[in-house]
Structures are given as structure tokens and as C-alpha cells.
Amino acid sequence: MNSTNYKKIKQVLWVIMFANFAVALLKIIIGSAVKSASITADGFHSLTDGSSNIVGLIGISLAAKPVDREHPYGHRKFETLAGLFIAGMLLFIGGKIIVEAVNRFLNPVSLNIALENLRALIVTLAINIFVCTYEYSQGKKLNSFILLSDSLHTRSDIYVSIGVLITLVCIKLGLPSIIDPIASLIVSLFILHASYEIFKSAGSILVDKAVIDTEKIKNLALEFDQVKGVHNIRSRGSEDDVYIDMHILTEPNMSVEKSHDLIHQIEKKMRKEINNNLQVFVHLEPFYDLIRNAK
Incomplete structure (x- = not known):
């Protein structure tokens, strides 16, 4: 990934961070005003979105450093380590919400829900949908693990907010307040699931872990007439940083210059068909060795 991409990722994270903190603050204020565990839980979930953006900015700053000794x-x-830290934050918040929900079961609180509060939550939901869509599209465009991970986090926030809204509407219509801590537990499940996915x-x-199907790699290499066989295929990395190594059998009298050119042509082909952020390492073997070993 080049330095321009890292700058674009940082810009996206700054925009998303301010949006997430604004949404979180509004939800926590509303939750405290109406004494709703589910709204407050949803607010703290949104707060972790903004906090994860800070972690992402730190991770991207470190990931952007050039190669050194x-x-x-x-x-x-x-960048991947930053993603793990975000997952850890989600795990902690999910556990905290479960404890608070259990406390509400033991010490029930009646809720005072105003129509204005529901409208405000609908506005925050619309912001979350924009944030998630924008961040995911930019993550795909820039091949960024941190943006894709964070968008997964935000997507769970959308489902959580929808659940909270449905819960509050039900209470407004006369259902018992006990469904509020139940909704909090559901919120925690979404958070824990997002943590697991990251x-x-x-x-x-x-x-x-292997990231490219070995048969696809083999078939692409065999499209070249000079390639007589392919084995020991391995792949690793992430969407923005893929490494492939393999053994290729060619005619034993092929010159070093032609072999070098063949490897570059194979890498160019794979970058076009699989991923532009890809590096190929090839071990060349003479084709007659295979015949000899088979006898």
C-alpha cells in the first residue's frame, strides 16, 4: 500500500471518528434522561466506534512507516494489530453491558420515553447507516483491513439501534419495562459477535492462513506455455498485501533472462486476475527432473 492510500485512510477515519462521537454523546444523553439501559448501552457501543477510530489512526500511522532493517x-x-485491539475493546464493552443488564433485572427501573427521544434516535440511526456504508466502500476501495473491520463494528451498531428503537416503541405502546434489559442483552450479543468476527x-x-485458492494460482501459471508443472503453492497475507510462493517446472535449457521474464509475466498476470497488491516468489525447477523421479 502506498503513502497516498494511508493518507486517504486517515482522512476517512477522522471523518468517521467525529460522526461516531457525536452519535454516542447524543445516545448517552437520551439514555440517561429516560433511564433506559438499552439506549445507554447503545450509546456506549457507539462510543467504542469513536474510540476504535483513534486506535485505527494510531495503527495506520505505524503501518505507514517504510521498510527498515x-x-x-x-x-x-x-494495522492488523490495531484491529485486534478494537476487538478487545468490543469484548470488554459487551461484558460490561451484560453486567448492567443483569443489574436491571434485579433492580427494575420504570422508563419515561418521549416522542422527541425516539426521533433523535432515528437521526442517529441514519448517521450510523451513512458511516457504515461510507467506511465499508472506502475500505474496499483502499484495501484497508482497519476500515473494513471498523465498518463491521458499525454495522452491528445499526442492528443494535434498530433493536433499541423497536424496544422503546413497544414500551411506549404499553409493554412492560423488563424488555429494556432484555434488549441490552441482545445489544451485548451483537457487540460480542462483532468482536469475534474481527x-x-x-x-x-x-x-x-491461505488467502488464495491454490487451484486458481496453478491454472493461471499453466496458461503460460513455458510452464510444464506447478506445485508447492502457498499464499498468505491480507487483501492489501498478498504473498504467493510456488515451484514451477520449465524446460531445463531456458536461459536465466527468459526465466526472469517468465516470472515477471506470471506475477503481472496474477496481479491482474487476483489482486493488484500481490507479490509472487517462484522457485524454478527443470522439467526433466519430474520425469526422472517418476521412473
Whole structure:
């Protein structure tokens, strides 16, 4: 990823951060005013959105550092580590909301819900939808793990806000207030699920899980007439930083110059068909060795 992309990601995170903090503050004020555990829980969930943006900005700043002697592969995994930190924050907040919901079960509180409060929550929901859509589209465009992870976090916030609104409308229509802490527990499940999804995605990158189908890599390499066979195919990385290595069999009398050109042509082909942010490492083997070993 080039420095221009990192700057664009930072710009997106700044915009999203201010929007998230504004939404969180409004929800917490409303929740405190009407004494609603579900609205307040939703507000703190939104607060973690803004906090995660700060973590994302720190992670991107570190990831943007150039290659050095201690980090010959660059600093890109700092973005992934920032994603893990966000997942940890979500895990903590989810647990906190569960404790508060249980407390509300033991000590019920009657709610005072005004129509103006519901309108305000609808406005915050509209902002969340914009934030999620914008962040996800930019994450795809810029191939940013942190933006995609954070948009997943915000998407859970949308579902949570819809659930809270439905709960408050039900209470306004006369249903018992006990459904408010029940809604809080549902909020916590969404938060914990978002945490799990981010842990899963970040973990796959850090443990070098295969990211490209080996058959697809093999078929692309075999489209070149000079390639007689492909094996030992491996891939790792993330959407913005993919590494592929493999063994290719070619004619034993092929010159170093032609072999070098072949490798570049294969890499160019794979960048076009698979991912532009891709590096290919090839180990060349003479084709007759395969025949000899088969005898």
C-alpha cells in the first residue's frame, strides 16, 4: 500500500471518528434522561466506534512507516494489530453491558420515553447507516483491513439501534419495562459477535492462513506455455498485501533472462486476475527432473 492510500485512510477515519462521537454523546444523553439501559448501552457501543477510530489512526500511522532493517517486510501488520485491539475493546464493552443488564433485572427501573427521544434516535440511526456504508466502500476501495473491520463494528451498531428503537416503541405502546434489559442483552450479543468476527479476520492474517485458492494460482501459471508443472503453492497475507510462493517446472535449457521474464509475466498476470497488491516468489525447477523421479 502506498503513502497516498494511508493518507486517504486517515482522512476517512477522522471523518468517521467525529460522526461516531457525536452519535454516542447524543445516545448517552437520551439514555440517561429516560433511564433506559438499552439506549445507554447503545450509546456506549457507539462510543467504542469513536474510540476504535483513534486506535485505527494510531495503527495506520505505524503501518505507514517504510521498510527498515528490523522490519524488512514493512510495518503493515500494525494495522492488523490495531484491529485486534478494537476487538478487545468490543469484548470488554459487551461484558460490561451484560453486567448492567443483569443489574436491571434485579433492580427494575420504570422508563419515561418521549416522542422527541425516539426521533433523535432515528437521526442517529441514519448517521450510523451513512458511516457504515461510507467506511465499508472506502475500505474496499483502499484495501484497508482497519476500515473494513471498523465498518463491521458499525454495522452491528445499526442492528443494535434498530433493536433499541423497536424496544422503546413497544414500551411506549404499553409493554412492560423488563424488555429494556432484555434488549441490552441482545445489544451485548451483537457487540460480542462483532468482536469475534474481527478476532477471526485478524487471526487469519497473523497465523498466515491461505488467502488464495491454490487451484486458481496453478491454472493461471499453466496458461503460460513455458510452464510444464506447478506445485508447492502457498499464499498468505491480507487483501492489501498478498504473498504467493510456488515451484514451477520449465524446460531445463531456458536461459536465466527468459526465466526472469517468465516470472515477471506470471506475477503481472496474477496481479491482474487476483489482486493488484500481490507479490509472487517462484522457485524454478527443470522439467526433466519430474520425469526422472517418476521412473
